[in-house]
Amino acid sequence: MTEEQEFLESYNPGEYAPVAVTVDVVALTIREGRLHVLLVERGGHPFAGWRALPGGFVQDESLDAAALRELAEETGLRPGEGVLDRVHVEQLRTYGNPGRDPRMRVISVAYLAFAPSLPDPRAGSDAAGAFWVPVEAAGELAFDHAAILADGLDRARSKLEYTPLATAFVESEFTIADLRAVYAAVWGEELHAGNFHRKVLSVPGFVESTGEIAVRGGERGGPKPKLYRAGDARLLHPALLRPAREDDVR
Amino acid sequence: MTEEQEFLESYNPGEYAPVAVTVDVVALTIREGRLHVLLVERGGHPFAGWRALPGGFVQDESLDAAALRELAEETGLRPGEGVLDRVHVEQLRTYGNPGRDPRMRVISVAYLAFAPSLPDPRAGSDAAGAFWVPVEAAGELAFDHAAILADGLDRARSKLEYTPLATAFVESEFTIADLRAVYAAVWGEELHAGNFHRKVLSVPGFVESTGEIAVRGGERGGPKPKLYRAGDARLLHPALLRPAREDDVR
DNA sequence: TTAATAGTGTCTTTCAGACAATATTAT
DNA sequence: ATAATATTGTCTGAAAGACACTATTAA
Numbered sequence: 315m316t317e318e319q320e321f322l323e324s325y326n327p328g329e330y331a332p333v334a335v336t337v338d339v340v341a342l343t344i345r346e347g348r349l350h351v352l353l354v355e356r357g358g359h360p361f362a363g364w365r366a367l368p369g370g371f372v373q374d375e376s377l378d379a380a381a382l383r384e385l386a387e388e389t390g391l392r393p394g395e396g397v398l399d400r401v402h403v404e405q406l407r408t409y410g411n412p413g414r415d416p417r418m419r420v421i422s423v424a425y426l427a428f429a430p431s432l433p434d435p436r437a438g439s440d441a442a443g444a445f446w447v448p449v450e451a452a453g454e455l456a457f458d459h460a461a462i463l464a465d466g467l468d469r470a471r472s473k474l475e476y477t478p479l480a481t482a483f484v485e486s487e488f489t490i491a492d493l494r495a496v497y498a499a500v501w502g503e504e505l506h507a508g509n510f511h512r513k514v515l516s517v518p519g520f521v522e523s524t525g526e527i528a529v530r531g532g533e534r535g536g537p538k539p540k541l542y543r544a545g546d547a548r549l550l551h552p553a554l555l556r557p558a559r560e561d562d563v564r
Numbered sequence: 565m566t567e568e569q570e571f572l573e574s575y576n577p578g579e580y581a582p583v584a585v586t587v588d589v590v591a592l593t594i595r596e597g598r599l600h601v602l603l604v605e606r607g608g609h610p611f612a613g614w615r616a617l618p619g620g621f622v623q624d625e626s627l628d629a630a631a632l633r634e635l636a637e638e639t640g641l642r643p644g645e646g647v648l649d650r651v652h653v654e655q656l657r658t659y660g661n662p663g664r665d666p667r668m669r670v671i672s673v674a675y676l677a678f679a680p681s682l683p684d685p686r687a688g689s690d691a692a693g694a695f696w697v698p699v700e701a702a703g704e705l706a707f708d709h710a711a712i713l714a715d716g717l718d719r720a721r722s723k724l725e726y727t728p729l730a731t732a733f734v735e736s737e738f739t740i741a742d743l744r745a746v747y748a749a750v751w752g753e754e755l756h757a758g759n760f761h762r763k764v765l766s767v768p769g770f771v772e773s774t775g776e777i778a779v780r781g782g783e784r785g786g787p788k789p790k791l792y793r794a795g796d797a798r799l800l801h802p803a804l805l806r807p808a809r810e811d812d813v814r
Numbered sequence: 815t816t817a818a819t820a821g822t823g824t825c826t827t828t829c830a831g832a833c834a835a836t837a838t839t840a841t
Numbered sequence: 842a843t844a845a846t847a848t849t850g851t852c853t854g855a856a857a858g859a860c861a862c863t864a865t866t867a868a
Contacts, residue, residue: 318668322584322621331624334572335583335660335671371572372671374581377660408658408673410585410627418568421585421622421671423658491847509831511848516829530840536846537838551808552829558801741820759858761821766856780867786819787865802856 334420337380338369338459340406340466341389341427343446344483349499350446351463352435353455354388357443360416361456367463368444369422378403381425388444389435401429402482406466414458424462426469428482474500476553478520481544487524489539490514491532501556513554519547584670587630588619588709590656590716591639591677593696594733599749600696601713602685603705604638607693610666611706617713618694619672628653631675638694639685651679652732656716664708674712676719678732724750726803728770731794737774739789740764741782751806763804769797 341352353365368388372380381403385391391398403425410421435444452463473479480496481488494510514520521542531538591602603615618638622630631653635641641648653675660671685694702713723729730746731738744760764770771792781788 318582321667332568333583333585333622335585372583372660374662374669376662377658377671405657407655408627410622410673412624412626417571419624421627421673423660423671489847506831506833507846508833508848508850512850513830531838532846533840534845535838535840535843537848539847549808555830557831558799739820756858756860757819758821758823758860762823763857781865782819783867784818785816785865785867787821789820805857807858 331419334415334418335372336369336420336422337372337377337384337425338367338409338422338462339381339385339388339425339427340367340463341385341429342449342466342470342483343429343432344496344499345431345446347495347499349449351449351452352385352388352444353447353452354443354445356456364456365447365453366456367424367459372423377405377423378425381405381423381427385427389432390444391432397429397432400482400486401427402479403427406462406469409458409462411458422457422462424466426466428470428479430483430485471500471556475555476550478544478547478550481521487526487541487543489528489541490521491539493521493542497554517547517550517552517554519545520550521545581669584665584668585622586619586670586672587622587627587634587675588617588659588672588712589631589635589638589675589677590617590713591635591679592699592716592720592733593679593682594746594749595681595696597745597749599699601699601702602635602638602694603697603702604693604695606706614706615697615703616706617674617709622673627655627673628675631655631673631677635677639682640694641682647679647682650732650736651677652729653677656712656719659708659712661708672712674716676716678720678729680733680735721750721806725805726800728794728797728800731771737776737791737793739778739791740771741789743771743792747804767797767800767802767804769795770800771795 339352343350343352352368354368356362356364356366368384370380370384370387375383382398382401385401385403386398406424406426408421408423410419412419414420414422432446434446449463449467452460454460455463470479474497480493480500483496484492490511491507493514494505494507497510498504522545524541524543526541527538528541529538589602593600593602602618604618606612606614606616618634620634620637625633632648632651635651635653636648656674656676658671658673660669662669664670664672682696684696699713699717702710704710705713720729724747730743730750733746734742740761741757743764744755744757747760748754772795774791774793776791777788778791779788
């Protein structure tokens with residue numbers, strides 16, 4: 315008897331059933347001012363032809379590494395090219411209800427990925443099945459992926475409040491207006507430009523000045539804005555809170 | 565070929581390796597004003613004799629149900645007796661680094677459980693191996709359980725700020741001082757009684773008055789306090805924020 | 815009686831949000 | 842020139858935290 319069998323039977327005699335562990339990735343980016351999620355079109359059964367979150371089996375690697383690998387495979391991006399290195403990846407939640415996959419018991423560890431505007435996956439890669447979709451146009455998804463996406467969006471909206479997560483959505487040098495566009499896209503509401511500007515600069519470590527200014531102003535006029543890069547804060551104090559909505563509180 | 569084999573090989577040809585999925589529970593309660601965690605002493609190899617978080621295999625049940633079942637088994641509490649129904653259980657995070665269990669690949673979905681002061685597990689049950697330990701005396705734990713516990717404590721401390729979680733640690737009727745003792749135990753610092761009192765009552769839906777007063781005052785004197793029960797708020801607005809510590813921000 | 819506690823009042827500082835004003839730039 | 846934008850200033854109200862005070866109760 316192998317040590318593995320002994321292990322399994324000693325804990326749970328006679329009731330061991332095979333389980334598969336996968337990662338699914340909610341990859342978010344901002345394109346043209348709107349929040350997009352990366353989806354794939356399923357080829358095989360079940361849910362053939364449906365849209366789904368990119369994902370796959372966990373191999374001999376950490377869960378974080380599996381998520382990053384799946385993201386790289388589906389987007390066609392290669393590690394080391396600098397693009398993937400700037401993608402922020404974090405674990406979201408694990409989904410494992412019996413019956414969520416009709417074939418067998420599948421435990422899915424969901425991940426969130428935040429990235430500056432990424433190139434279209436179709437361009438020059440074998441990941442032809444993936445595409446960016448505005449989150450409000452995601453529609454129905456395979457398995458329980460719609461619920462996973464909803465949880466991911468909740469998490470993203472919440473983390474904008476008390477972490478510098480927004481800087482993960484912009485280039486390494488950015489303007490305050492760039493940052494404000496991230497908040498507007500993720501929260502789905504406009505923010506007051508003047509108050510936002512003062513607030514961002516008042517939070518220690520959120521952003522730091524590069525000393526440079528942008529080469530040109532806004533598309534429809536205005537002065538050339540100053541450029542900033544992400545600061546060293548891990549938490550925003552005081553936080554950038556959304557106005558409380560009654561629905562959330564009750 | 566079964567559908568399961570087909571499924572596995574089509575996704576990951578030739579690389580499938582067996583995986584076990586477990587739940588581990590960080591169960592927290594407050595006894596004598598101090599935060600305690602439920603631990604078990606391991607019998608078998610590896611880490612024989614070490615302390616560990618209670619946990620076990622996921623059976624044909626949801627992950628949430630598995631966590632609740634493990635908690636019930638280890639504490640000797642039976643469902644339906646009213647005690648377990650008042651335990652708040654939520655998913656914490658999933659741990660799955662290769663090598664975290666030397667025997668085979670084990671993915672552990674960790675859960676947090678919050679409960680009012682629970683009876684000692686040894687009393688009248690077959691769960692003789694479990695016991696409550698003050699969190700600062702947990703010491704070294706088997707596997708990566710020390711890291712899981714640390715993550716659980718972080719989560720608990722954080723959720724006290726913006727959710728009514730503290731009410732899960734007290735009886736169904738409680739005083740403001742009871743609530744303050746929860747915050748003091750979890751955060752590890754005393755809170756100003758007067759300001760805390762006013763703050764709790766000012767947050768809509770945090771607590772509601774029962775109209776009753778306690779049968780007696782504090783152990784060393786003082787007026788008989790009013791009694792409250794948990795309100796209907798799911799989030800605290802405005803939140804009850806801890807003073808920011810530099811360590812957290814940087 | 816003494817000491818501790820519940821609950822309330824007051825003041826200061828910080829911060830969010832509304833609104834205004836000015837300077838700068840694309841078209 | 843015109844309109845849009847970046848940035849700064851001002852004001853108001855909410856809220857946090859420090860501190861003080863009174864009434865009530867256990868020992």
